Amino acid sequence: MGSVVFSLDAELAWGFPDFASLPMDRVDASRDAWSWLVDLFDEYDVPATWAVVGHLFLEDCDARHADLDAPDGWFAHESGALAGRHDVRFAPDLVAAVRNADVAHDVGSHSFAHVPFDHPETTRELVDADLGRAVAVAADQGVVLESFVFPRNAVGFRDLLAKHGFRTYRSAGAPTGTGLARAARKIAAVVDPGRVPLVEPRVDEYGLVDLPPSLFLFGFEGRARDTLAAAWTDPIVRQATDAIDRAAAGDGVCHLWLHPNNVVDDAGRARLEAIVAHVARRRDQDGLVVETMRDVADRVLETEPTTTVA
Numbered sequence: 001m002g003s004v005v006f007s008l009d010a011e012l013a014w015g016f017p018d019f020a021s022l023p024m025d026r027v028d029a030s031r032d033a034w035s036w037l038v039d040l041f042d043e044y045d046v047p048a049t050w051a052v053v054g055h056l057f058l059e060d061c062d063a064r065h066a067d068l069d070a071p072d073g074w075f076a077h078e079s080g081a082l083a084g085r086h087d088v089r090f091a092p093d094l095v096a097a098v099r100n101a102d103v104a105h106d107v108g109s110h111s112f113a114h115v116p117f118d119h120p121e122t123t124r125e126l127v128d129a130d131l132g133r134a135v136a137v138a139a140d141q142g143v144v145l146e147s148f149v150f151p152r153n154a155v156g157f158r159d160l161l162a163k164h165g166f167r168t169y170r171s172a173g174a175p176t177g178t179g180l181a182r183a184a185r186k187i188a189a190v191v192d193p194g195r196v197p198l199v200e201p202r203v204d205e206y207g208l209v210d211l212p213p214s215l216f217l218f219g220f221e222g223r224a225r226d227t228l229a230a231a232w233t234d235p236i237v238r239q240a241t242d243a244i245d246r247a248a249a250g251d252g253v254c255h256l257w258l259h260p261n262n263v264v265d266d267a268g269r270a271r272l273e274a275i276v277a278h279v280a281r282r283r284d285q286d287g288l289v290v291e292t293m294r295d296v297a298d299r300v301l302e303t304e305p306t307t308t309v310a
């Protein structure tokens with residue numbers, strides 16, 4: 001029997017520090033989407049990994065962060081466009097909502113400040129300091145972080161993840177390519193949902209469990225979504241349910257991911273509800289396992305010897 005894992009890049013406004021103009025539709029929808037997802041997962045008794053940007057654990061900040069050698073201007077929105085928006089810069093209440101949910105979620109990390117690890121100004125010292133800060137602010141609230149999702153999925157500095165106590169991360173998955181090739185692949189995956197991969201966790205050279213993604217649940221938006229949804233069902237629901245059914249019938253992990261702030265409209269909510277309901281149905285009828293990234297790490301590290309590089 002395979003399993004299903006949901007991982008969420010929980011960031012409110014922290015996905016966009018280097019955007020010249022903020023996507024305010026997503027920023028403004030982010031709190032409601034977060035709360036809506038907590039309720040949805042409770043309704044279906046489905047746990048998820050919430051990879052939370054560490055900054056959101058804070059109550060307040062100086063909007064400068066001089067102790068963190070981040071790229072120039074990284075915190076400019078904090079004192080600029082978002083100066084008056086504490087609601088999307090801080091979220092200890094939303095972290096508490098995840099922890100106090102009926103279902104036992106895994107609270108993980110999406111770094112402290114969301115600086116991509118492949119940014120030209122990212123240094124080893126910055127990543128070390130950023131991860132240390134993420135772990136510390138979570139620990140202040142009694143949260144021990146084990147699961148990590150890289151900002152913008154830029155995998156790097158995995159040895160530092162191990163140093164800071166993480167045990168598992170979501171890796172980048174297949175290269176998405178650009179332009180036409182990517183569009184062609186998306187169309188092909190809709191026509192043949194069997195292309196969405198079930199994945200296998202593996203232990204990397206630092207003793208961490210690498211869990212690749214199967215499917216980003218919001219990679220097919222705009223006119224393409226509307227056109228295809230009119231012709232069939234929502235193409236992402238079609239792909240996800242096919243992969244969930246394969247996990248229920250065989251082996252492998254169906255690893256689905258999204259940002260809460262992707263869920264900005266009724267179509268997005270309908271998509272998520274259809275997918276989570278399908279997971280619950282397969283679990284109840286066929287014994288499909290629902291796990292978090294932390295559960296996967298526990299399962300894999302118990303059964304496989306780890307080869308840690310000093």
Ligand SMILES: [Zn+2]
Binds near residue numbers: 060062064065
């Ligand atoms: Zn700040």
Ligand SMILES: [Zn+2]
Binds near residue numbers: 011014015110150151
């Ligand atoms: Zn992110």
